[in-house]
Amino acid sequence: MRTMTESELRAGVIFGDSQTAEYVYMPAGELGTEQPFCVYEYSGHRDDASLQDAMDIIRRRSLKPVKHPVLGASSCW
Secondary structure (H helix, E strand, O other), X not given: OOOHHHHHHHOOEOXXXXXXXXXXXXXXXXXXXXXXXXXXXXXXXXXXXXXXXXXXXXXXXXXXXXXXXXXXXXXXX
16 A cells, blocks of 8 residues: 555655655656656766655655745656
């Protein structure tokens, strides 16, 4: 069963912390795929992360839904 956070991530919600400039999101092209990858942005870097890794980052870093400086509130629009 999916958690609320995973469901929001799969729907395009961007999680992050604007003070530390850390963001985790699923690119629009990955929405609806069986084995999606996510993007983890931090310190000017951008890395791919599996869905499970993205969920771990969100939990460990206590990231919340935020507005990305370029993408806005959702990776889908």
